[in-house]
Amino acid sequence: MIRLILQRLLWALPVALGVVTITFITARLFGGDPTELFAPPEATDELRAQIRERLGLADPMWMQYLRYLADVARFDFGISFSTNQAVSTDLTERLPATLELGLTGLGLGALIGIPLGVFAAVKRERVPDFLVRGFTLAGMALPQFWIGLVLIWIFFVTLGWFPGPVGRLPIEVRPPEPITGFMLIDLALLGDWSSWRLALWQLVLPAVTLAIASMAPIARVTRASMVEALQSDYIRTAVAMGHGERVLWFRYALRNALLPVITLIGVLAGNVFGGAVLLESIFGWPGLGQYALQAIEGSDFAALQGFVIYAALLYVITFLLVDVLYIVIDPRMRHA
Amino acid sequence: MSSPLLEIEGLSGSFRSPNGALTPVLHDVSFAVPRGTVTAIVGETGSGKSLTALSILGIQPPTFQRSAGRILFDGRDLLTLKPEEMRGIRGRRISIVFQDARAALNPVFTVGRQLADVHRLHHGGSASRAMKRTIEALRAVSIPEPERRARQYPHEFSGGMAQRAMIALAALVCEPELLILDEPTTGLDVTIQAAIMELIGDLVRERGLTACLITHDLGVVAETCDRVVVMNAGRVVETGTTEAIFTRPRQDYTRRLLAASQLGETPEMIEA
Numbered sequence A: 001m002i003r004l005i006l007q008r009l010l011w012a013l014p015v016a017l018g019v020v021t022i023t024f025i026t027a028r029l030f031g032g033d034p035t036e037l038f039a040p041p042e043a044t045d046e047l048r049a050q051i052r053e054r055l056g057l058a059d060p061m062w063m064q065y066l067r068y069l070a071d072v073a074r075f076d077f078g079i080s081f082s083t084n085q086a087v088s089t090d091l092t093e094r095l096p097a098t099l100e101l102g103l104t105g106l107g108l109g110a111l112i113g114i115p116l117g118v119f120a121a122v123k124r125e126r127v128p129d130f131l132v133r134g135f136t137l138a139g140m141a142l143p144q145f146w147i148g149l150v151l152i153w154i155f156f157v158t159l160g161w162f163p164g165p166v167g168r169l170p171i172e173v174r175p176p177e178p179i180t181g182f183m184l185i186d187l188a189l190l191g192d193w194s195s196w197r198l199a200l201w202q203l204v205l206p207a208v209t210l211a212i213a214s215m216a217p218i219a220r221v222t223r224a225s226m227v228e229a230l231q232s233d234y235i236r237t238a239v240a241m242g243h244g245e246r247v248l249w250f251r252y253a254l255r256n257a258l259l260p261v262i263t264l265i266g267v268l269a270g271n272v273f274g275g276a277v278l279l280e281s282i283f284g285w286p287g288l289g290q291y292a293l294q295a296i297e298g299s300d301f302a303a304l305q306g307f308v309i310y311a312a313l314l315y316v317i318t319f320l321l322v323d324v325l326y327i328v329i330d331p332r333m334r335h336a
Numbered sequence B: 001m002s003s004p005l006l007e008i009e010g011l012s013g014s015f016r017s018p019n020g021a022l023t024p025v026l027h028d029v030s031f032a033v034p035r036g037t038v039t040a041i042v043g044e045t046g047s048g049k050s051l052t053a054l055s056i057l058g059i060q061p062p063t064f065q066r067s068a069g070r071i072l073f074d075g076r077d078l079l080t081l082k083p084e085e086m087r088g089i090r091g092r093r094i095s096i097v098f099q100d101a102r103a104a105l106n107p108v109f110t111v112g113r114q115l116a117d118v119h120r121l122h123h124g125g126s127a128s129r130a131m132k133r134t135i136e137a138l139r140a141v142s143i144p145e146p147e148r149r150a151r152q153y154p155h156e157f158s159g160g161m162a163q164r165a166m167i168a169l170a171a172l173v174c175e176p177e178l179l180i181l182d183e184p185t186t187g188l189d190v191t192i193q194a195a196i197m198e199l200i201g202d203l204v205r206e207r208g209l210t211a212c213l214i215t216h217d218l219g220v221v222a223e224t225c226d227r228v229v230v231m232n233a234g235r236v237v238e239t240g241t242t243e244a245i246f247t248r249p250r251q252d253y254t255r256r257l258l259a260a261s262q263l264g265e266t267p268e269m270i271e272a
Helices: A002-030 A045-055 A061-072 A088-121 A129-141 A144-158 A183-190 A191-231 A233-240 A244-273 A277-282 A288-297 A301-329 A331-335 B049-057 B083-089 B111-123 B127-140 B146-150 B160-174 B188-207 B218-224 B243-249 B251-264 B266-270
Strands: B006-016 B022-033 B038-042 B064-073 B092-095 B178-182 B211-213 B227-234 B235-241
Touching: A002 A061, A002 A301, A061 B178, A088 A129, A088 A183, A088 A191, A088 A277, A088 A288, A088 A301, A129 A191, A144 A191, A144 A277, A183 A191, A191 A244, A191 A277, A233 A244, A244 A301, A244 B227, A277 A288, A277 B160, A288 A301, A301 A331, B006 B049, B006 B111, B022 B038, B022 B049, B022 B064, B022 B227, B038 B049, B049 B064, B049 B092, B049 B178, B064 B227, B083 B092, B111 B127, B111 B160, B127 B146, B127 B160, B160 B188, B188 B211, B211 B218, B218 B243, B218 B251, B227 B243, B227 B251, B235 B243, B235 B251
Parallel strands: B022 B235, B038 B211, B038 B227, B092 B178, B178 B211
Antiparallel strands: B006 B022, B006 B064, B227 B235
16 A cells, blocks of 8 residues: 555656646746846847846756756745745745645535535435535535625624634734744644634634535535445445444445545645635635735736646645545555 | 244335336235245246345335235234334344345455444444454355455455355354345356355254245255245245255246256246
8 A cells, every 4th residue: 555655656746747847838938028027118138138148038948947947846936026035935934824724624614514415315305405405506606705705794794703804813913933834733832822712713714615615515426425325235235234324324335435525625625725816815814825816916927937836736735645545445446 | 833934925016117107026925934944035037036035124125115015024024113123133133145245245344344343233242352253254154364354355355255255244243043145146157156055055054044045046946945935027926845846846937947947048048
């Protein structure tokens, strides 16, 4: 099993190389001439040539490509215009914010969605099933940002139960020096429990938004997959041997039904990590998505390119995890 | 002699199609399985023999709708039991060996774990004791290296080995009063079929089991069974001792079935 996992890990390398290469080509094809960003409008051709020389744009393409690969391998994506920091520093600062929101939201979505799907499957074609299906259809039809706005309107504007969408901490609270970068973990490590509670409260609305949006497809896929598992021969055997319903559903059927659910969660996670742009913008969440949006608005190519590579690598890592989970859950995969 | 362990009386029913139309499949099926005997239910595919067997345990397909009949087990009508009561019967008192054992075992749990789970369900005790008993059961059905085999998954078993494990589960881990065998050798190689039937015969004789063998293979019946119930198109055609059925069949259908199994191929069997 370990060997198989290492094998998958090796496979991720060419995928990552492909992503990096495509990013390079795309930037050269559609990125425009970066010289224009540095040169004043009245610059002479001589000055432009000098700028091109300095930026390395005068070199042949393959040389630029190799230099670019070397930079990427060192996680050097250049300097961002808007923050004047190394792009990799920016991204590393923002990554934990996105992960914290994504993992909480998706975790919550799975925690509710999977049991809901199981419940609908075992009550198939009866009232609870219709309720779950109607509810999840609505959840899938509604755009995530709209769910977020409605939650803000109800729970912040109207009821005042939760704080406003101003990011990871209330404005008056000074963020701690990052240790892991995960706000809740850092504050817990520092033992600053009053700020910890405030940070948790900030996290609730965006995480619930993500949970609602992800719970719906998770519940639907779980239901479909469970219905199939419950009709299988091995469940009939387990019934015939006298097992109770809970063992049948949660031990024997669910483990078989989980594979498509895990794939789906992987896709959802990839989307969130690759920049839940709208979600982060609505809640002022200082994550990768918000950074990407600012980079686009400011024509910050270095930042954008760094973001694309980060997002793609996160995607690759996510699916690597999905593959590993497959191998752990389904013994048949170990021999494939 | 005491009353039969199992009596099926006037079982009738139909399959309901999605549009609500009913197709009758069982017509007034009645037969008895006396204690300590092996009773065969023979018939071609579609004769209703498997459906009848699955109905005993209440695991018939959900589209089957019973219209009449009783299934008396040890004097109680199983069809009137509450779900919890029925669960107390399943595995503990009536158990079943299915046709395709590799599909009948759960693909994502080890074979040992599945058997041990059932052992703990019926006999309690610790997980390690259940696993010990499971390995003993696997050894009793002549699975080589049972300790190693118990740690393997169903897809690592051949069809014949999986069927041995299934028999260990249904007959030895469960220790039922009535063992149902639903086409236990169908789909296996001929030599494996013979070995599995020999195993079943040995278990039945050694442990004095009451068993109900569903099969379309009359050759198997002659060696193993005491009594035979012949079914055709959802009806019981003839019942009797194995000797009577084989030497003095009264019904034309039984005669044709006998002739078919001896000749190997006749139109009826090919159709089936």
